[in-house]
Amino acid sequence: xxxxxxxxxxLLRREVSRFVKIKRQxxxxxxxxxFLYISVFGAALGSRIDELHGFDYVVFIVPGLIMMAWxxxxxxxxxxxxxxxxxxxxxxxxxxxxASPLELLLAFSLGGFLRGMIVxxxxxxxxxxxxxxxxxxxxxxxxxxxxxxxxxxxxxxxVGIRAEQFDDISFAQTFVLQPLIxxxxxxxxxxxxxxxxxxxxxxxxxxxxxxxVRYGFLGYSEANVALSLGLLSLATLGLFLSNLRLxxxxxxxxx
Amino acid sequence: MKxxxxxxxxxxxxxxxxxxSVDPTLHHCRVPAxxxxxLVKRYETGTEALRGVSLQIQQGEFFGLLGPNGxxxxxxxxxxxxxxxxxxxxxxxFGHDAIDKYAEARLGVGLAPQDLNLDWFLTLEETLDFHxxxxxxxxxxxxxxxxxxxxxxSLTAKRKDRTRTLSGGMKRRLILARALMHRPKxxxxxxxxxxxxxxxxxxxxxxxxxxNAEGTTILLTTHYLEEAEQLCDRIAFINDGRIVxxxxxxxxxxEFGVSSLEDAYLELVGRKELSRAHVxxxxx
Numbered sequence: 101x102x103x104x105x106x107x108x109x110x111l112l113r114r115e116v117s118r119f120v121k122i123k124r125q126x127x128x129x130x131x132x133x134x135f136l137y138i139s140v141f142g143a144a145l146g147s148r149i150d151e152l153h154g155f156d157y158v159v160f161i162v163p164g165l166i167m168m169a170w171x172x173x174x175x176x177x178x179x180x181x182x183x184x185x186x187x188x189x190x191x192x193x194x195x196x197x198x199a200s201p202l203e204l205l206l207a208f209s210l211g212g213f214l215r216g217m218i219v220x221x222x223x224x225x226x227x228x229x230x231x232x233x234x235x236x237x238x239x240x241x242x243x244x245x246x247x248x249x250x251x252x253x254x255x256x257x258x259v260g261i262r263a264e265q266f267d268d269i270s271f272a273q274t275f276v277l278q279p280l281i282x283x284x285x286x287x288x289x290x291x292x293x294x295x296x297x298x299x300x301x302x303x304x305x306x307x308x309x310x311x312x313v314r315y316g317f318l319g320y321s322e323a324n325v326a327l328s329l330g331l332l333s334l335a336t337l338g339l340f341l342s343n344l345r346l347x348x349x350x351x352x353x354x355x
Numbered sequence: 356m357k358x359x360x361x362x363x364x365x366x367x368x369x370x371x372x373x374x375x376s377v378d379p380t381l382h383h384c385r386v387p388a389x390x391x392x393x394l395v396k397r398y399e400t401g402t403e404a405l406r407g408v409s410l411q412i413q414q415g416e417f418f419g420l421l422g423p424n425g426x427x428x429x430x431x432x433x434x435x436x437x438x439x440x441x442x443x444x445x446x447x448x449f450g451h452d453a454i455d456k457y458a459e460a461r462l463g464v465g466l467a468p469q470d471l472n473l474d475w476f477l478t479l480e481e482t483l484d485f486h487x488x489x490x491x492x493x494x495x496x497x498x499x500x501x502x503x504x505x506x507x508x509s510l511t512a513k514r515k516d517r518t519r520t521l522s523g524g525m526k527r528r529l530i531l532a533r534a535l536m537h538r539p540k541x542x543x544x545x546x547x548x549x550x551x552x553x554x555x556x557x558x559x560x561x562x563x564x565x566x567n568a569e570g571t572t573i574l575l576t577t578h579y580l581e582e583a584e585q586l587c588d589r590i591a592f593i594n595d596g597r598i599v600x601x602x603x604x605x606x607x608x609x610e611f612g613v614s615s616l617e618d619a620y621l622e623l624v625g626r627k628e629l630s631r632a633h634v635x636x637x638x639x
Contacts, residue, residue, distance in 0.1 A: 103491025110488025118476055189472035193533070196436040196466050197489035198458035355398065355430075355439035 108203050111194060115211025119177055126177065130219045131226070134169050138162070138227060141287055152289050153320050159234075162227045163317040164286030164310045169223045170216035170249045171309075175256035175277060177212035179269045182260030186353070195354060201347035205257065205340075213253040220245065234318060240325060241316025247332045248309050254339040261343075261352050280306045290322055308332065386450040388414045388463075388541045388572035389435060394444035396430050396596075404430040406596035407444070412574060414449075414540070417567045419587035420576045423624050427596040428576040429469060432545050436466045448541060462490060465539030469546045469576075471526045473518040479505065479529055480514045483536050490537035497536075504532040507562070524555045531559065541572045548582060560586060580617045590616070592623050599623060 101109075119126040142158030149157040185191035194204060227233055235241060259272045284306030290298055301307050308328040315321035321328075347353070389412040396405040405427045412418045420428050433439035435446050437457055446453035448460035473482060480501055487497035505511045508528040513521065521529065527547065534542060544563065548556045564586065567573050577583055583590050584604045591601035600607055600623070604616045611619040614632070621627045 101493070106491045106493065107489055110485055113488070114485050117481070121476055185474065188474060189468075189470050190474035192438055192466075192468065192472055193474075193486055194489060196438055196461060196464075197486075198461045198491070199489060200458070350440055354437065355433060 103198075104203070107197070107199055108207060111199060111203060111207030112210055114194075115181060115207055116214060118181055119211065119215045126173070126215055127219060127222075130169055130173055131222055134165050134219075134223045135226060137165055138230065142231075152292075155318055155320070156231070158231055159318070160289070160314075161287055162224075162231070162233055163314040164284075165227070166220045166223050166317075167245065167248055167310055167313040168281050168286055170220035170245060171252040171281065171306075172216075172273070172277065173219045174212040174216035174249050174253040175259070176269070176273060177215045178208055178253055178256030179260040179263065179272070180266075181211060182208060182257060183263045183266065183269060186260075191353065195350075201344060205343055205347045208257050208260075209250065209253040209340075209343075211253075212256050213249050216249045216252070220249075235316070236319030237316045240329070241313065244309075244312040244316050244329060244332070247329070247336050248313065251309075251332065251336040251339060254336065254343055257343050258339065258346070261346055280304055284310050285322075286310060305331075305335065386414070387411045387447070388416070388449060389574065390445075390447040390450075391431070391435070392445045394431065394434060394446060395442045396427075396434055396439060397442045404596055405434070405441075405444075408593070408596070408598055410591060410598055410601075412541075412572060414572055415567075415570055417564075417573045417586055417588050418575065419583035419590040420574065420593055421578075421580070421583055421590055421620060422576075422593035426593045428593055429545055430596075431593070432466070432468075432543050432574070432576065436464055436543065437461055462537070463540045465534035465537065465542045467531045467534040467542070467544050467547055469549065471523070471530060473521075473526060473529065475517060475519040478515050478517055479510055479521075482518060482529060483533055486533050486536045492537060500536055500538075504535060508532045524551050527551055527555070528559075531562070535566070539571070541574065542566065544573065544575045544577075546576055546578065548577065548579060556582075580620055584616050592620070594623055 138158065138161075141161055145157070151157070152160040182191070185194075199207075224233065255277075259269055263269050263272075283301065284304050285301065290301040290307060293301060302323075308323050309332060311321045311323035312325060312328040312332065315325050389410070391408055391410045394405050394408040395403070397403045408427070408431060410431075420431070422428050430439055434441045435448065435453060437453065441454070446460075449463045451460040451463070453460040477485065483501040483504060484497050487500060492500070501514075502511075505514050508531065510525060510528060510532070513525065518526065518529065531544075531547060534544075542563070547563075548559055551559070560582070563573060563575075573586075575583065575587060587604070589601060589603055590607060592599045592607065600610050600619075602610065607619045608615055611622040613619050613622060613630075618627070618630050618632065621630050
């Protein structure tokens with residue numbers, strides 16, 4: 101292994117070891133949360149709701165829950181990890197090493213991405229044990245979920261760099277991210293909404309992400325799949341390049 | 356034409372995947388360990404922390420940087436280690452430009468910062484192991500070096516503990532061990548003995564004197580003048596972002612027309628009434 105490879109894998113190992121060390125909080129809590137959603141919305145309320153677009157209610161919401169698990173964990177992991185290291189100035193150890201801006205950005209991004217992937221995979225496994233979840237279009241599902249995970253990982257990095265206190269992260273998560281995800285149609289079909297909410301939903305980027313993932317699992321989509329995939333790819337690339345520029349400038353990292 | 360961020364990123368991914376090794380030996384005979392020319396650092400607030408600093412530290416030297424709080428000592432160190440970005444001027448570490456060739460430059464430098472900036476989540480072993488990894492050390496070498504340093508700094512018994520459980524003195528020792536992990540040729544010590552007890556201070560002095568004798572160049576900032584006097588071959592006074600004088604302890608005393616380094620320093624900061632030579636004047 102070359103020096104650069106050792107360096108990159110060490111940077112990534114540090115990020116992974118952080119969330120593994122506090123796994124009750126970083127892996128256990130999100131799993132419990134998702135289990136509660138499935139229990140309350142799926143089992144309890146779902147029995148009183150008719151099928152949605154030909155699917156049992158609980159089956160209809162699971163794809164959104166898996167996407168939400170990946171998105172929120174990727175975001176919060178990266179935002180918290182960067183801010184915590186900035187607070188302690190422990191990040192100076194990485195910043196004064198030969199690591200390039202790209203290596204630093206990729207390592208910080210993939211930390212949350214992998215945590216999100218673990219939680220999403222466990223959620224899928226747990227949900228599959230309870231109900232039968234189809235996987236209709238794996239070639240759309242896998243890249244779709246990876247893109248969603250990477251997009252929110254980048255968003256977490258961005259918020260982590262900009263944040264000066266934990267309240268900044270909590271604000272972004274509670275007042276921006278959660279509403280967008282919840283109103284994007286995790287628990288319902290946007291086509292059931294009255295106007296003007298149905299039209300407004302189309303301005304929510306998370307709506308297209310959920311539609312994409314739901315199509316991958318169930319083969320049903322309310323939005324144009326190719327367009328969703330294209331726009332998500334562009335948004336993810338744009339965010340990645342913008343973060344790379346911030347790391348290159350040392351924005352809020354180097355004095 | 357300047358390459359785009361995308362092209363740079365692609366090039367770096369290719370390098371990351373294909374590069375076999377980076378030469379970690381930065382041995383360039385007669386090249387200064389640290390060569391700073393016309394360094395200016397202006398913060399976004401408009402504060403000018405460094406106003407054209409020029410400084411050369413030769414390989415193998417034990418160099419002291421003295422100055423009052425806010426004089427620019429830490430800013431200078433941060434610029435040399437990539438933690439701050441210079442506004443203008445140049446910094447070369449063993450001949451490598453610290454901006455354009457930052458990877459090569461940083462490989463040769465070990466920094467023990469003033470703040471106890473340890474990651475609370477990590478154990479002592481992990482702290483050293485990760486640091487070695489950031490500098491590209493292979494696993495086996497990292498393991499051996501970690502054991503060696505934990506032993507040298509009497510931290511072996513605590514190796515599995517998280518860093519937040521350590522006493523202040525132990526944290527200080529761990530920070531020095533971390534700075535030495537990748538065997539730097541230039542060791543930068545930013546107030547390493549601030550707030551430590553007498554025994555530890557003497558222990559640290561002995562250790563850094565030994566590694567200096569073994570060939571490591573050392574840049575030390577301190578507020579303890581006897582520390583600088585005892586350890587350093589040459590000393591520079593920095594004040595208000597400028598190097599105002601440099602030389603041996605005796606040179607500096609001579610330059611300020613006084614009999615000791617302490618009196619020279621008091622002259623520098625305009626507080627000569629505090630000189631021990633005047634203690635008798637205060638007795639009624």
